[in-house]
Amino acid sequence: MTLGLPGHLARESLSRALATAGHAAAFACLAVLLAVGVIMAVFGGDPDAWTGSALVVLMGVLLGFVARFPTVTPTVVYLVVGTGIVFALTVLIMGPESRLETSNNALLALPRIALLLVGGAGSGSVIAITWGALGYGLGEAAAFLGATLAGAVWSPNLAAATAFGILVLVRAFDGLSRRSDSRQQTGLHRASQQTRELAIRHDYELRATARLHDTALSHLVAIAAAGSGPVDERLRVGIRQDLGLIVGRDWAIDHAVGPASADVAERLSAEADSRKLDTGSMRSAWLRRRQAQATSLDDTTPILTYAFTAAANAGLKVRVTGDSAVLGVLGARRAAALDAAVAQCLINVARHAGVDEAELALGYGAGEVTVAVMDSGSGFDEREVPPDRIGLRTSIRARIEQEQGTVRLWSTKGIGTTVVLTVPEGGE
Structure with a gap:
């Protein structure tokens, strides 16, 4: 009663x-x-x-x-x-x-x-x-x-x-x-507590799977793209840092977020020069906009650092439309999740599409940030993807859905693939 x-x-x-x-x-x-x-x-x-x-x-x-x-x-x-x-x-x-x-x-x-x-x-x-x-x-x-x-x-x-x-x-x-x-x-109360614990455990499992998949795959792609000979020292340092992150206590924290540091900008410029990438690519355009808008952008505005670096390591040229400043409406964790998901999309293009060029479109409207990753490669049928492949399912879709976002994919064999990632503004 x-x-x-x-x-x-x-x-x-x-x-x-x-x-x-x-x-x-x-x-x-x-x-x-x-x-x-x-x-x-x-x-x-x-x-x-x-x-x-x-x-x-x-x-x-x-x-x-x-x-x-x-x-x-x-x-x-x-x-x-x-x-x-x-x-x-x-x-x-x-x-x-x-x-x-x-x-x-x-x-x-x-x-x-x-x-x-x-x-x-x-x-x-x-x-x-x-x-x-x-x-x-x-x-x-x-x-x-x-x-x-x-x-x-x-x-x-x-x-x-x-x-x-x-x-x-x-x-x-x-x-x-x-x-x-x-x-x-x-x-x-006990059942509710167990439900919360299971949800937290599931969240950490998804984070661990996505982080391990992203790190191993991105470095394997970078090593494959580097060709024969000694591994570049910058790539070696990056691998060592990521391995330290995985085995450390802070493995679940998204670090790929924050303002563009001088080291990141220098690395992107060096990658563009060493690989003779298109001067109209995403990285070069982004660097020019950061310099031109240095006085107007807040120092805490997040950027797609991880995605740009992954594309550069994979030798993928990226054309961009829109402005990465729209990411400033996102919280740090949500921006990092979007950055990692976009990076996985670009790595998939480099591995499976059979092209060395992709297009990235950023936009903001109705309280949501949208990033579209497009390529004109070989395309695929999502229904034919084996269940043990976790790139699209975990590193992209599950990661975005954890931030209350959505992932839409259109792909036709022989024509290309378009992946649209949408997340609401705000978040942690």
Whole structure:
């Protein structure tokens, strides 16, 4: 019985609701008793009825104070004073002129019910039943003493006993159902935690697979493109750094993001010169724009450093349309993921398309950054790609989808391939 509330709110809310219901029932009992006393005083001419009515009013005032400040001290005061009022009402009602045979009557049941209901306004089931038992016992004791003093016959009040039984049943059911809900919530919390752990583990597995695939493949392509003879020192240093990254603790952090450093710019220029690449290629155009826009671009604007370097290592010429400055609307992690995915697309072109040239188009619109990688190579049928090939599935598609992006691919054998990568702005 949690009303759909979280566990830490359900207990307090239900206890307050039950306490409010108890107060309302107690007020109703005292209101009925007060009405009877006024009627007897006005129409019956009984002067003792006015005294009883005053005592009922006093009990109602104390009840209102307990309802306003539902703490232990006001409740104890109410129980003590209420016990005295029940004793006094018993003496007045069961006096020598009373027509009531025993204390088991409706008039004496009303103040006792009010007493045990307020005593049952606890924060927990066990505490509430304890308060209720205390109120019921004090009411019966006060009625016994009052009946004895008035010379009347005392007997347990069935109405008060029934009210106490209902209180015990309600509070016991609330306690048992609350304990069951607590166990269920614990199970749900454990299942939710396991789901989050599996999602994190899956995310890291995808990152590890993509990082290992990208690093090994890019370096193998670079070594193959370098031809025979000694490996270039810059390539050797890059391989050593990437191997250190894979075996280190920071393997899952995307490092291929950030402003174009002097070392990166120098390397791209050297690669363009050594391979005699087209001066209108992506790398040369990007270098010229960085120099021309040095005063307008923020130093933290991300660039496709990893993709450009991978293309240069593979000997792939890249023509570009658009401006890499649109990547500035992306967070560091999202820009790095896009950079790595574009790099994998260019490596695939160098390995499988049978051409040495590709086109890269960058754009921004409707809150999304789009990068299209196009080639006029041999093309392929995505349905024929073996399931053990993870380049397109993991290094490109899964990586972009982890950043809430989409990957669309069009390829026709003998015509070429176009891969469109789209990611929303922002992100980490």
